[in-house]
Amino acid sequence: MKGYLVLENGSVFIGERIGAIKDAICEVVFNTSMTGYLEIFTDPSYASQGVVMTYPLIGNYGLTKEDAESKKPWVEAVFVHEIAEMESNFRSKMHILQFLEENNIPGLQGINTRKLTKELRQAGTMKGKITSNIDNIQEIIQEIKAKKISNLVEKVSSKEEYTCGNGKIKIALLDFGAKQNIINSLLKRDCEVTVFPHNTHYSKLLDNKFDGIVLSNGPGNPEDCLEAIENIKKLYEANLPILGICLGHQLMGLATGAKTYKLKYGHRGTNHPVKDVKTGKVCITSQNHGYAIKEESINPQIAEISHININDGTVEGLKYIGKNIITVQYHPEACPGPEDSSYIFDEFLEIVKNN
Numbered sequence: 001m002k003g004y005l006v007l008e009n010g011s012v013f014i015g016e017r018i019g020a021i022k023d024a025i026c027e028v029v030f031n032t033s034m035t036g037y038l039e040i041f042t043d044p045s046y047a048s049q050g051v052v053m054t055y056p057l058i059g060n061y062g063l064t065k066e067d068a069e070s071k072k073p074w075v076e077a078v079f080v081h082e083i084a085e086m087e088s089n090f091r092s093k094m095h096i097l098q099f100l101e102e103n104n105i106p107g108l109q110g111i112n113t114r115k116l117t118k119e120l121r122q123a124g125t126m127k128g129k130i131t132s133n134i135d136n137i138q139e140i141i142q143e144i145k146a147k148k149i150s151n152l153v154e155k156v157s158s159k160e161e162y163t164c165g166n167g168k169i170k171i172a173l174l175d176f177g178a179k180q181n182i183i184n185s186l187l188k189r190d191c192e193v194t195v196f197p198h199n200t201h202y203s204k205l206l207d208n209k210f211d212g213i214v215l216s217n218g219p220g221n222p223e224d225c226l227e228a229i230e231n232i233k234k235l236y237e238a239n240l241p242i243l244g245i246c247l248g249h250q251l252m253g254l255a256t257g258a259k260t261y262k263l264k265y266g267h268r269g270t271n272h273p274v275k276d277v278k279t280g281k282v283c284i285t286s287q288n289h290g291y292a293i294k295e296e297s298i299n300p301q302i303a304e305i306s307h308i309n310i311n312d313g314t315v316e317g318l319k320y321i322g323k324n325i326i327t328v329q330y331h332p333e334a335c336p337g338p339e340d341s342s343y344i345f346d347e348f349l350e351i352v353k354n355n
Helices: 037-041 096-102 113-123 137-146 152-156 180-187 202-207 226-238 247-255 343-354
Strands: 002-007 012-019 024-031 049-053 077-080 106-109 126-131 162-164 169-175 191-197 212-215 242-245 260-276 282-293 303-309 315-320 325-328
Touching: 002 106, 002 137, 012 077, 012 096, 024 077, 024 113, 024 260, 037 049, 037 096, 049 113, 077 113, 106 126, 113 260, 126 137, 169 180, 169 343, 180 191, 202 226, 212 247, 212 343, 226 247, 242 247, 242 343, 247 260, 247 282, 247 315, 247 325, 260 315, 282 315, 303 325, 325 343
Parallel strands: 024 049, 049 077, 077 106, 169 191, 169 212, 212 242, 242 325
Antiparallel strands: 002 012, 002 126, 012 106, 024 126, 162 191, 260 282, 260 303, 303 315, 315 325
């Protein structure tokens, strides 16, 4: 069946419908990863987004649910050039088309992903609608523009507290849309991780005698998370060791007076070079974010820049002066992606032990 992606600027892309045959309006973003499509589809940071996979062939190694980053997929739609007819992987349990159908995710294949990606780079991230009928294109465009996407953190965060592992180091993870491999990365470093919903009051985190706190990744505009920002202000004052990842990095910045802004087309992929300012070492990182901290808004008496993006110079990490707090914009837990930056967890836990 023929299907269409209509962007809010009026551009139309044609392809073959895959997955669920339903209409959906979403923010359309692109990811440059060659592999890791299951991890991408199940990353809560992609809530309400339609993902364009720039690599031309997707699905060639099938899916293994053990690799998922959450219990369900969060991606709103999928756009690919070609789906592999057969998967080849001894671990594979499911074909990608079956996965999309079972999880009610619409998509298009055969779409010109190169042209679509270039348009998103040039015009910036836009909302779009996947549909089977474009008889009234102006009505569709108005519908797309009227669509409001909000409350994403509330949508993806865990609804109740739970604990994983029984290690010696007690870590509280504030869940704004946490990926499973953040938890896994801490568990294998002798941690016991207690996961808390996004709106947990700061006093509960401080009263439980945790050794450290992790502020997770998550979707949407960080400025929308007003309750979380107020809580994080209190956590900052308490001087416990804190690690912020992606959205957690942005929220700590906002809580300490910095400002954030929306990137033109975001950073999404597994090949983003980041430089450690202190050592000069460059790591290839996994990233998934549409917002960043404004460098000029950072108070040098509160925080210093620890990492920068080699491609565009954006802030990729902060170290807070006189505090046991470090934050990074990229994903040190990867999945998908290189493990160059996993040392961030070791650095954080060294701070915890010294504290």
